[in-house]
Amino acid sequence: MKSADQWRITLVGAGNVAWHMGKALSDKGYVISRILNRTIASAKQLAEELHVASFGPPEDLSADTDACLICVSDDAIATVIKQLKPGNCLLIHTAGSVSLDVFRDNAANYGVLYPLQTFTWGRSLDYSEIPFLTEANSEVNLGLINQLASSVSHRVMEADSIQRLYLHLAAIFASNFSNHMYTLAEKLADQYKMPFDLLKPLIAETAAKAMDVSPQMAQTGPAVRGNVKVIEKHLELLKSHPGMQELYRMISKSIRGL
Amino acid sequence: MKSADQWRITLVGAGNVAWHMGKALSDKGYVISRILNRTIASAKQLAEELHVASFGPPEDLSADTDACLICVSDDAIATVIKQLKPGNCLLIHTAGSVSLDVFRDNAANYGVLYPLQTFTWGRSLDYSEIPFLTEANSEVNLGLINQLASSVSHRVMEADSIQRLYLHLAAIFASNFSNHMYTLAEKLADQYKMPFDLLKPLIAETAAKAMDVSPQMAQTGPAVRGNVKVIEKHLELLKSHPGMQELYRMISKSIRGL
Numbered sequence: 001m002k003s004a005d006q007w008r009i010t011l012v013g014a015g016n017v018a019w020h021m022g023k024a025l026s027d028k029g030y031v032i033s034r035i036l037n038r039t040i041a042s043a044k045q046l047a048e049e050l051h052v053a054s055f056g057p058p059e060d061l062s063a064d065t066d067a068c069l070i071c072v073s074d075d076a077i078a079t080v081i082k083q084l085k086p087g088n089c090l091l092i093h094t095a096g097s098v099s100l101d102v103f104r105d106n107a108a109n110y111g112v113l114y115p116l117q118t119f120t121w122g123r124s125l126d127y128s129e130i131p132f133l134t135e136a137n138s139e140v141n142l143g144l145i146n147q148l149a150s151s152v153s154h155r156v157m158e159a160d161s162i163q164r165l166y167l168h169l170a171a172i173f174a175s176n177f178s179n180h181m182y183t184l185a186e187k188l189a190d191q192y193k194m195p196f197d198l199l200k201p202l203i204a205e206t207a208a209k210a211m212d213v214s215p216q217m218a219q220t221g222p223a224v225r226g227n228v229k230v231i232e233k234h235l236e237l238l239k240s241h242p243g244m245q246e247l248y249r250m251i252s253k254s255i256r257g258l
Numbered sequence: 259m260k261s262a263d264q265w266r267i268t269l270v271g272a273g274n275v276a277w278h279m280g281k282a283l284s285d286k287g288y289v290i291s292r293i294l295n296r297t298i299a300s301a302k303q304l305a306e307e308l309h310v311a312s313f314g315p316p317e318d319l320s321a322d323t324d325a326c327l328i329c330v331s332d333d334a335i336a337t338v339i340k341q342l343k344p345g346n347c348l349l350i351h352t353a354g355s356v357s358l359d360v361f362r363d364n365a366a367n368y369g370v371l372y373p374l375q376t377f378t379w380g381r382s383l384d385y386s387e388i389p390f391l392t393e394a395n396s397e398v399n400l401g402l403i404n405q406l407a408s409s410v411s412h413r414v415m416e417a418d419s420i421q422r423l424y425l426h427l428a429a430i431f432a433s434n435f436s437n438h439m440y441t442l443a444e445k446l447a448d449q450y451k452m453p454f455d456l457l458k459p460l461i462a463e464t465a466a467k468a469m470d471v472s473p474q475m476a477q478t479g480p481a482v483r484g485n486v487k488v489i490e491k492h493l494e495l496l497k498s499h500p501g502m503q504e505l506y507r508m509i510s511k512s513i514r515g516l
Contacts, residue, residue, distance in 0.1 A: 074480075074488055097488050117460055118478050120467060131456040159452070166450040167457075169492050173502075174443035174457045175464040176479030177509050178436035182465075183473040183516065185432035192424040194417070198389040199425075199432045200469045202375055206433040207440075207465040209378060211458045215441040220376050221434030222332075230332055230355050234427050243512050244431075250508060251435050254501050258441065 004029035004151060008064055010089075011035050011052075012080055013071035014042035016119040017094055021071055022050045024127040024152045036060060036084075058083040065089050067144065069113070074098050081106045090141055092148075096168025099161040100135050111136030111145045114164055118175050127152050133159040133167065184244055216258065223252035262287035262409060266322055268347075269293050269310075270338055271329035272300035274377040275352055279329055280308045282385040282410045294318060294326075294342075296334075316341040323347050325402065327371070332356050339364045348399055350406075354426025357419040358393050369394030369403045372422055376433050385410050391417040391425065442502055474516065481510035 007030045011018050014037040022032050035055040037043035043055040054062075061068060061084045070093040072080050077098050081091065090109040093102065096116070103110035114133040117125065132149035134156060136142035142158070149156040159167065182203060186196045209218040222230035231252055238245035265288045269276050272295040280290050293313040295301035301313040312320075319326060319342045328351040330338050335356050339349065348367040351360065354374070361368035372391040375383065390407035392414060394400035400416070407414040417425065440461060444454045467476040480488035489510055496503035 073483070073485070075485060097491060116456055118463055118467065120476070120478075123467065123470075125463065126459075129459045131459065133456075155456075157456070163450050163452055165491075165495065166446055167452050169495055170443040170446035170452075170457060171460055172479055172492065172506075173439045173446070175460050176477065176481060176513070177505075178439040178461070179464050179468055179473050179477055180481075180509055180513050181431045181436040181439060182468045183477065184512070185428040186473055188424055188428035188431070192421050194421055194425050194428075196472070198374055198391075198413075198415070199428060201384075201387045201389065202429055202433050203436070203465050203469060205376055205383065206437050207461050209376065209381065210437055210440045211461060212381075214454070215437050215444055218378070219434065219437055219441065220378075221430055223434065223438075225331070227331070227333060233355060233423075234430065237423065237427055243515060247435075247508055247512060248430075250505055251438055254442070254505060255434070255438050257501060 001147065002066070005031060007031060007066045007148075008033040010061060010065045010068040011046070011071060012058055012068060012084070013037060014039070014046040015071065015073075016121050017115070018046055018069075018071035019049065019121050020119045020125065020127075021069055021094065021115070022046065022052075025069075025148065026050060027127070028151045030148070030151075033065065034060075034062060059085070061086060061089065063087065063089075067092055067148070070094065078102050086110075090144060092145060096164055096171065099165070100137065101161070103137070109137065109141050111141045112161075112164065113145050113149055114159075114168075116167065116171060128154055131155040131157060133157055133164050135160060135164065184247070187244075219255060219258075221255070223255035226256065259405065260324070263289060265289060265324045265406075266291040268319060268323045268326040269304070269329060270316055270326060270342070271295060272297070272304040273329065273331075274379050275373070276304055276327075276329035277307065277379050278375075278377045278383065278385075279327055279352065279373070280304065280310075283327075283406065284308060285385070286409045288406070288409075291323065292318075292320060317343070319344060319347065321345065321347075325350055325406070328352065336360050348402060350403055354422055354429065357423070358395065359419070361395070367395065367399050369399045370419075370422065371403050371407055372417075372426075374425065374429060386412055389413040389415060391415055391422050393418060393422065442505070445502075477513060477516075479513070481513035484514065
């Protein structure tokens with residue numbers, strides 16, 4: 001087994017995931033040898049940020065790369081794989097919603113390393129707690145990907161493409177959609193001249209409680225209590241916000257239905 | 259101004275809010291002298307928990323009470339006020355969605371102390387961080403309620419009934435509805451034999467990020483990126499869950515609309 005500093009890793013992409021994966025791996029001693037990206041200016045920016053000397057377009061994958069970590073948007077992965085002409089290089093994508101099959105016919109060694117987290121450029125994260133879901137086209141390649149993942153995080157788990165797909169969908173609800181609920185709350189607070197800050201202890205406690213018990217057990221509020229008078233009052237308050245009113249109605253119905 | 263140990267406070271209600279308010283106030287030296295509740299067994303249970311000697315039905319409000327804190331469900335407040343026959347006792351309710359007017363014609367001294375938090379019996383909370391929204395029918399009563407609130411929390415703010423109503427509605431989105439998103443995520447994870455634990459770092463980071471920046475700025479995912487192919491794939495995956503599918507469609511539309 002190669003030690004971390006013997007690996008030469010190319011990152012493809014120059015966004016939030018590339019920034020964090022580059023940082024997580026180089027923190028553990030892996031050598032990020034090159035950044036490839038369609039927009040060269042972005043490749044250059046990330047290369048500077050991660051102290052990587054070499055960058056270029058996706059067509060420029062060099063032969064001495066041990067692994068090429070593809071951190072582009074889900075829609076762009078198939079195109080990027082064709083541009084890379086990987087030869088024997090181990091290609092790894094990082095997307096929740098893209099099947100392992102995307103590599104077939106265009107690569108010999110391939111797999112997936114999906115970090116189940118929301119990434120923001122420059123924001124610090126405890127990488128050791130991030131679940132990494134891995135999959136590969138052979139035991140050898142799976143072993144290599146698990147080695148990469150395990151040196152960053154203690155939560156590495158194999159998952160097939162279907163499990164990863166549904167877990168990514170679950171993550172949309174747990175993260176994107178819960179965040180949108182915060183956004184709608186912020187809109188309401190703004191409109192009535194109340195600082196969003198007032199809602200922060202509630203947001204923190206709601207997340208903490210759902211993690212300590214289970215979200216279904218932790219559910220509170222008029223919908224789960226079947227408090228129809230409060231629900232009707234709220235729907236009336238939202239009559240000038242038809243989109244929010246409809247969401248309120250449907251989410252309350254969904255809470256009642258469980 | 260009376261010191262905390264000179265106050266005699268009666269709690270009405272025996273649920274989560276009564277447990278926490280009783281604890282928060284007695285921690286600060288206030289004397290909880292009595293627990294009143296329609297179901298006597300529950301009054302007795304809370305009285306034991308808070309080391310309060312006296313309990314009874316709502317009709318048993320004693321004349322030496324300085325303040326009576328009503329911690330019953332929103333729908334029950336009007337009924338309870340009539341049962342209490344408060345005389346000159348300061349009545350305070352703790353509900354977000356109930357106007358100050360609920361007291362009119364049934365009390366001489368009254369107000370509101372609304373703690374903006376989700377309460378679970380027995381769960382420990384940092385009371386000093388909880389926003390308390392206060393309102394009263396006179397300056398004197400507002401001063402008394404602010405004294406109570408300020409001795410528990412450093413985040414006390416006056417708000418009228420309309421502001422409180424909308425802030426309560428905002429809290430439904432920020433807490434009850436975000437929690438329901440976690441619940442739906444848990445359902446999906448369960449169905450595909452993936453532990454809900456995998457989603458916890460994501461839930462924690464999503465809440466942390468929304469509080470550090472703003473939820474609107476923090477929004478990620480296929481909906482805000484307009485990634486139609488991923489959205490369509492997810493809707494297809496949810497075809498056997500029509501309720502979740504419709505929520506996915508509507509929340510994605512709402513995210514795009516901002």
